[in-house]
Every structure is written in structure tokens, then in C-alpha cells.
Amino acid sequence: MIRIDVEKTFPAIRIEARFEADTRGVVALFGRSGTGKTSLVNMLAGLLRPDRGRIEIDGRVLFDSASGIDLPPEKRRLGYVFQESRLFPHMSVRGNLEYGMRRAPRAERRIALDEALDVLGIGHLLHRRPRELSGGERQRVALGRALLASPRLLLMDEPLASLDGARKAEILPFIARLRDAFAMPVVYVTHAMDEIVQLADTLVLMDEGRVAAIGPVEDLTSRLDLRPLTGRYEAGSVIATTVAGHEDEYGLTRLAFPGGELRVPHVDAEIGAAVRVRIRARDVSLAVGQVGRVSELNVIPGTVAEIAAPAEGQRQTDVDIRLDIGVPLWVRIARRSLAELGLAPGVAVSAMIKGTSIDRLSLSRRKLDERTPMGDEEAPTGRLP
Amino acid sequence: MDSFLTPIEIEALALSLRVSFWAMVWSLPAGVAVAWLLARAEFPGRTLVDVVIHLPLVLPPVVVGYLLLLLLGTQGPLGALLQDWFGVTVAFTWKGAAVAAAVMAFPLMVRAIRLSFEAVDRRLEAAARTLGAGPVTVFATITLPLILPGILTGLVLGFARALGEFGATITFVSNIPGETRTLPVALYSLTQTPGAEGAALRIMIISVVLAFAALAGSEFLARRIRARSGAAL
Numbered sequence: 125m126i127r128i129d130v131e132k133t134f135p136a137i138r139i140e141a142r143f144e145a146d147t148r149g150v151v152a153l154f155g156r157s158g159t160g161k162t163s164l165v166n167m168l169a170g171l172l173r174p175d176r177g178r179i180e181i182d183g184r185v186l187f188d189s190a191s192g193i194d195l196p197p198e199k200r201r202l203g204y205v206f207q208e209s210r211l212f213p214h215m216s217v218r219g220n221l222e223y224g225m226r227r228a229p230r231a232e233r234r235i236a237l238d239e240a241l242d243v244l245g246i247g248h249l250l251h252r253r254p255r256e257l258s259g260g261e262r263q264r265v266a267l268g269r270a271l272l273a274s275p276r277l278l279l280m281d282e283p284l285a286s287l288d289g290a291r292k293a294e295i296l297p298f299i300a301r302l303r304d305a306f307a308m309p310v311v312y313v314t315h316a317m318d319e320i321v322q323l324a325d326t327l328v329l330m331d332e333g334r335v336a337a338i339g340p341v342e343d344l345t346s347r348l349d350l351r352p353l354t355g356r357y358e359a360g361s362v363i364a365t366t367v368a369g370h371e372d373e374y375g376l377t378r379l380a381f382p383g384g385e386l387r388v389p390h391v392d393a394e395i396g397a398a399v400r401v402r403i404r405a406r407d408v409s410l411a412v413g414q415v416g417r418v419s420e421l422n423v424i425p426g427t428v429a430e431i432a433a434p435a436e437g438q439r440q441t442d443v444d445i446r447l448d449i450g451v452p453l454w455v456r457i458a459r460r461s462l463a464e465l466g467l468a469p470g471v472a473v474s475a476m477i478k479g480t481s482i483d484r485l486s487l488s489r490r491k492l493d494e495r496t497p498m499g500d501e502e503a504p505t506g507r508l509p
Numbered sequence: 510m511d512s513f514l515t516p517i518e519i520e521a522l523a524l525s526l527r528v529s530f531w532a533m534v535w536s537l538p539a540g541v542a543v544a545w546l547l548a549r550a551e552f553p554g555r556t557l558v559d560v561v562i563h564l565p566l567v568l569p570p571v572v573v574g575y576l577l578l579l580l581l582g583t584q585g586p587l588g589a590l591l592q593d594w595f596g597v598t599v600a601f602t603w604k605g606a607a608v609a610a611a612v613m614a615f616p617l618m619v620r621a622i623r624l625s626f627e628a629v630d631r632r633l634e635a636a637a638r639t640l641g642a643g644p645v646t647v648f649a650t651i652t653l654p655l656i657l658p659g660i661l662t663g664l665v666l667g668f669a670r671a672l673g674e675f676g677a678t679i680t681f682v683s684n685i686p687g688e689t690r691t692l693p694v695a696l697y698s699l700t701q702t703p704g705a706e707g708a709a710l711r712i713m714i715i716s717v718v719l720a721f722a723a724l725a726g727s728e729f730l731a732r733r734i735r736a737r738s739g740a741a742l
Contacts, residue, residue, distance in 0.1 A: 171635050197638035204639040210632055214654045223650075224640030273640050 126151065126277075126311070130167055130177030130187075139163055139174075139333040145326050147182060147277060147309035152320045152341070155330030155353065161313045164330070165279050168311065169204050170197035181277055201232070203270030203278040207285050209262040211254035217265050218250040224273025233274045235306055240268045243305050244298055260291040264298055271302060278302075281313045296322055321345070321362050321402050321483075329353050342400075346452040359444060360404040361454045367397045376421070376479065383450020387421040388482045405444055405456035407481035411474045412465045421479035424449050428471045431462070447475055514715070515708075520687055521695040522715060528603055528691055529671035532611035533618075533664055540618040540663060547619070548626035565677075566616045574680025577609055581681070605682035606689045610671035618667035625659020626652075657734050665727035669720060692716050 129142040139160040145151045153161045166172035168179060170186065173194065179187040181202075186195050203224070211220050221237065241247040244264045254262060263283055270278055283299070284292045300323060303310055312323060320327060320341060327344045329337040337350055342362045344350055351359075365379035365386065377391040379399055391399055415423055426449035443462050447453045453475060467473070514522065546552070547559055565573050581588040582600045591597045599605035629652055637647045675693040682689040684698060692712055699709040 169639055171638070196643070197635070198641045198643050200639075201641070202639065204636065206632070206636065208632070210630075210636040212633060212637070212651060223637065223642070227641030227646075269640065 125180075125182060126168075127178070127180040128164070128168070130164070130174035130179065132163065132167070132172070132175045134163070137333045141330070141333065141335050143328055143335045143338050145328065145338065149325035150303055150310040150312050150323045151326045151328060152324035153311065153313045153328045153330055154315065154317070154320055155336075157315060159330045160333040161315075161330055162281050165204075165281050165311060165313050168200075169202055169279055170195060170200050171204075184276075198227075201228075201273070201276050203273055203275030205263075205266050205270045205278065205280040205283045207282045209254070209266035211257075211262060211265060211269070213254055215254075216250065217246065217252050217254070217257070220254065220265060220269050221250075221272055224269055228272075228274045235272055235274050237272060239305075240271055243301050244268045244271075258291075259287050260294045263287065263291075263295055267295075267298065267302060271306065271308065276309075278308050278310045279313075280310060282315070283312075284314075284316070284319060292319075299323060317345070321400065342451070346446070346454060359406075359454055359456060360402055361452060362400060362402050363451050363453075365399050365401055367391060367393050367395050367399060369395060381451055383426070384424055386424075386477070386479075386482065388479045402483040403453065403477060404481065404483075405454040407477060408453065408455040409476045410445075410455055410457055410461070410465065410467070411476060412467075412471065415474045415476070418476060420476040422475075422477040422482075424453075424475045424477070426450075426453065426473060426475055428467050428469050428473060430469060431467065447473065449475060515711075517686075517695070518711065518715060521690055521692050521712065522719070524603060524606075524687070524689075525672055525691040525693075525719075528606045528610055528674075529668050531604075531607045532614060532671045533668055535607070536611040536615055536618060536667065537660075537664065540615065540622055540667075541660065544619045544622035544626055544663075548623045562619055563616045565613050570613060570674070570676025571680050573612060574609060574677035577605075577612065577677065577681040581605065581608065599682075601682050601685060601689065603682075603688055606674075606678050606691060607671075609677040609681045610674040613674050613677050614667035614670040617670050618663040621663035621666055622656065622659050625656040625662070628659070629655045658731055661727060661731055661734060665723060669723055672716070672719060672723070692719075 126143075126145045126147055128144075130139065132139045137158065137160055141160065141164055153164060155161055163172055167174050167187070168181075174187065174189065176189045177187065178185070178190070185193050186200050187193060211217075212223065215223070221240070225233065225237065241250075244267060246261065246264050246268055249257060249261060249265065254265070257265065267283070280299070284295055287295065296319065299310075302308060303323070310323075312319070314320060324341050327337075327339060327341045328335055329344060329350060331353055336353055337344055337347070342364050345360075345362045363381050363386075365381045368378040368380035368385055370377050370390065371387070375390045376387050377389070377393075379386045379388060379391070379401065386401065388401065393399060409420075426447040428445055429448040429452065430446040432444040432446070441458055441460075442456050443459045445455045445457065445462070445467065447455055455475060465473075543558070543562060547555065547562075578600065579585050581591070583589070583592065583598065588598075588600055591599060597604065599608055633655070634647050634651055637651045638644075642650065672691075673693060674691070675697065678689065678691065679694055679697070684690055684694050690698065692715065696709055696712040696716070699705040699712060
């Protein structure tokens with residue numbers, strides 16, 4: 125459990141952040157630039173001193189202004205992966221990797237060098253110098269260096285922000301593997317929603333130095349009132365599923381979610397594995413009444429839960445609708461269709477989704493018993509009519 | 510084997526090297542410490558320290574030499590202390606010449622090292638802290654290796670300045686053959702001696718060759734350090 129309650133005043137912004145989050149899995153801090161995400165992580169790491177407050181991780185007090193506790197960074201045993209890799213230029217990759225490893229108390233070393241090299245795919249780089257590495261390699265080495273110090277928690281401050289799209293795609297699976305292979309709790313700072321959807325379990329939304337909302341990723345991303353904060357990402361729904369079976373004949377995988385099953389192109393995961401999918405609102409179409417034979421792989425019955433008032437600046441031709449298909453599902457249709465179909469809260473509809481338009485994001489191998497994959501069951505049902 | 514150099518020249522050359530070497534050895538730790546203070550620490554009187562350190566650059570060397578004589582001469586307050594506590598006499602000895610050279614070279618050395626301190630990416634130090642290294646370890650394993658090129662530059666500048674030291678030296682420790690007659694002092698003596706133009710010319714050439722050798726050697730070392738460290742200095 126992370127318990128944080130800190131205040132710090134800067135000339136430009138006042139940070140007043142308080143939240144509690146489960147340290148199993150990935151906690152993502154999300155918000156615009158300049159909302160204090162990095163400052164908050166630096167306070168966790170001990171690199172920045174809060175004016176007042178208390179920081180506790182898994183029962184261990186790292187900072188408490190009331191009792192004068194302020195552990196220095198080297199005593200906190202938190203790994204930190206920075207936006208710029210910050211590798212030591214005068215050491216080889218091996219020297220960098222071993223820097224934290226050698227300083228970790230022997231009894232607490234739980235990650236072997238070979239294992240980390242294997243997971244991160246950096247074994248062949250050991251004798252190189254940091255400046256001889258590509259951006260992606262550098263960031264992988266930085267991950268390994270932080271990991272090998274066997275920290276109690278890994279802090280990552282936009283570790284992908286300095287990489288281009290291809291490099292990002294190269295690193296993301298490594299972070300997911302590291303989370304799964306070493307059961308390492310992670311606090312992940314980003315302003316990219318796609319990274320959150322792929323990695324995070326818990327989302328902490330920051331706004332103007334404060335925590336605006338906290339909850340499961342699936343919940344917060346489907347909440348309309350948080351659109352101003354999450355909406356920079358294209359509107360859609362995130363659904364937690366588990367692999368129910370494979371249809372090898374057609375190269376498909378069936379994913380179970382509380383409202384039924386989704387068919388998507390083959391997912392390389394064993395049955396029972398948790399997979400998170402994201403469905404963009406514009407990729408869903410609606411039908412009322414009996415649906416004939418359609419080419420869409422997924423035709424899912426549901427009811428209209430909410431029709432969103434158009435957001436400011438949004439094109440007035442479209443309207444967002446939240447369906448209840450067992451979980452919330454956002455749909456974007458033309459306003460003309462809304463009128464023609466006579467949609468209103470409570471109307472039964474069928475949602476049609478092409479299998480290929482579904483992003484299968486989190487290929488986590490975590491098992492059902494390790495966490496609740498049906499994150500939406502925790503959603504307050506009161507918001508559904 | 511008869512060498513190229515006369516015994517007198519060898520004596521002056523060896524003395525110059527010895528004086529400059531010890532001047533550097535003794536002032537290096539202080540130079541690093543002061544450079545660190547000026548680059549990193551905030552303390553009252555910081556500007557004053559900065560000014561005092563730089564005084565030898567702007568004062569006439571003769572003035573510095575005379576100050577040293579007042580302070581460190583056998584009658585001077587510090588000179589008496591050194592004599593009583595350590596039995597060390599610096600006035601009119603080669604040790605005094607080394608002190609004069611060190612004082613005159615100090616600002617150059619501090620400036621070079623300070624610049625390299627300021628060029629160190631402090632985010633690397635923060636990263637090392639998060640990896641479990643305390644402040645002293647971070648200094649030894651991160652900061653010091655990264656400022657090595659700057660330390661070398663400071664040493665070379667200081668060494669060259671020490672080799673050339675004349676005004677403060679002759680004022681403080683005079684011109685004693687074999688004790689304080691370094692190359693510049695020897696050259697000065699020869700120019701004052703009728704008919705010694707040839708000998709003076711030879712000393713001048715020795716000085717030039719020595720300066721070249723020092724610069725070339727430092728450049729070679731600097732390249733090796735840079736290649737090894739990857740530091741952007």
C-alpha cells in the first residue's frame with residue numbers, strides 16, 4: 125500500500141496530493157504536463173522534500189514532517205527509471221547494471237543479473253558504453269539498472285517519452301514483462317493514455333497539483349465527468365477480459381467479459397490469462413431490433429445507459445452514448461442516427477464491433493487469483509440505470 | 510655520457526620540476542575542495558573566498574611574494590608556527606619556492622576544476638542516490654570520475670604556471686643556486702651577467718621544450734580519459 129499525503133508550494137504551482145493505492149501491479153500517475161506528477165515521484169524517491177506531509181510504502185514511513193522522518197534516497201530502496209536514461213557515461217553497461225546491485229543489502233537481492241539480462245534482452249550489450257547504445261537500448265539498460273537494485277517499488281517517470289513510436293513499442297512489452305516476471309510494484313508517470321491502458325491497473329488522475337480521481341483504469345477511462353482530464357485520448361472503453369478459448373481454425377481468440385464474449389484476432393496467451401482490450405467509440409455501430417446476418421464478429425446486446433451532452437468544441441454531428449453491455453461501452457454515432465433510431469436511456473440495442481478494430485493491449489499473464497480481472501465489477505453500479 | 514645540458518642547467522631544470530611537482534601535489538586536494546565549495550556550496554562569505562582565491566591572478570607577483578615573506582618568513586606568524594610545530598623552514602628554501610608556485614597557480618587550477626564540477630550532470634548523482642549510494646560514495650564513484658578531465662586541465666595549467674613562476678619566487682625565496690634558482694630565475698640571472706647570452710638562450714630553449722612536452726603529455730592523457738569516460742568535457 126502506498127499512502128501519500130504531501131504539500132509543496134512552487135512559484136508556479138502548489139502541490140497538494142493525497143492518495144492511497146495498492147502496490148500490487150502498476151499505479152499510473154496521469155495528467156497534463158506541469159500538474160506535478162514528476163514532483164510527486166521525486167518526493168517519493170527522496171529527491172524532493174515536501175513542505176509538509178507523510179509518505180508511507182507498505183507500512184514503512186519514508187517521510188513524515190510531523191515526526192521529522194526524512195529518509196535519504198539511498199535508504200528508501202525505491203528504483204527510479206528516469207525519462208532520460210541517466211546511465212553513467214564513464215561506466216560500461218555492466219558497470220551501470222551492477223552499480224545498484226552491489227549496493228543492495230545481500231539479504232534483499234532477489235533479482236539475478238542473468239535473469240534481468242534475459243527479460244530485458246540486453247545480454248549482448250554488457251561491454252558497451254552508454255553512448256554506443258540506441259535510445260531504446262539505453263532505456264532498457266536503465267530499467268535493468270533500477271531493477272537489479274532489488275527495489276521495493278519501481279518509479280518510472282515517462283520512461284518512453286524521449287523515444288519515437290517504434291522504440292516505444294519496443295520497450296512497452298519489456299515493462300509489462302518486468303512487472304509480471306518479477307512481481308515488481310510500479311508507479312508509472314505518463315501523459316500518454318495508451319501506455320496507461322497497456323500497463324496500469326490503478327489510475328491516479330492529477331490536475332493542478334491535486335489528485336482529481338483514483339480508481340481502476342477501466343473505471344476512470346469510461347467516466348464522462350473525467351473526460352476533460354482523460355479525453356486527450358480518443359474516446360473509448362477499456363474492458364478487462366480473460367481468455368476463454370481459441371478458435372484456431374479462424375485464427376481467433378474468445379475473450380470473456382462480464383457481459384459475454386468478444387472474438388478478436390488470435391491472442392498469444394493461455395486460457396484464463398487476463399487481457400485488457402480497448403474499443404474506440406467510433407468503431408462500434410448500433411442496431412435496434414432484430415439484427416440480420418452481419419459481417420461483424422461481435423454482436424453484443426445491451427441497453428442505452430447515458431447519452432452524453434456534446435463536449436465543448438466537439439463536432440456537433442456526433443454524439444457519445446454509453447451502453448451497458450455488462451460493462452460500460454462507449455459508442456460514437458451521428459446525431460442523425462440517434463434521432464432516427466429513437467435512442468434513449470433504457471432502449472435495448474445491439475452493439476456491433478469488428479474483431480480487428482479491437483486493440484488487445486495488456487497481454488498480462490497474471491492469473492485470475494492474483495487480482496480481479498473483472499475490474500468493472502468494482503464499478504459503482506449506481507451510475508447504470 | 511655527456512649530456513646536452515650543463516650541470517647548472519640540469520640543476521635548474523630538476524629544481525623547477527621538483528618545485529612545480531610538489532606545488533601541484535600539495536595544492537590539488539585544496540584545489541578540488543575549494544572548487545567544490547565554489548561550484549556547489551552556498552555559504553556566507555562565498556564571494557570573499559572567490560576574490561581571495563583569484564587575487565594572485567591580478568596582484569603583481571612581487572606583491573604576493575612579499576606577502577608570503579611577511580606571513581611565512583622566519584619572523585612571520587605562520588612561518589614561526591611551521592618552524593615550531595613541524596621544524597619546517599620555507600623561507601629561502603625550495604619548499605618556499607613550491608609554496609610561491611602553488612599560490613600563484615592556485616586560481617588557474619581552481620577555475621578549471623570548478624568549471625568541470627559545474628558541467629557535471631547532477632541528475633546522474635541523483636540517479637546514483639536512488640541506486641543506494643550515499644553522498645560520499647556518489648562523489649567518489651560518479652562526480653570524481655566525471656571531473657577527471659577538468660582536474661587534469663587544472664593540473665596542467667597549474668604546472669605550467671608553476672614552472673614559469675618568477676616574481677613571487679624571487680621576492681619570497683630569493684635566488685639561491687641549487688635551492689631556489691629555478692629555470693626562470695636562472696634565466697634572469699644570466700641576462701644580468703655580461704657575456705652569458707648563449708647560456709641564457711639555452712635556458713630559454715629548455716623552457717620552451719618543457720612547456721611543449723607538458724602540453725603534449727596532458728593532451729594525450731586528456732584524450733585517453735575522454736575516450737574511457739565518455740564524458741562530454
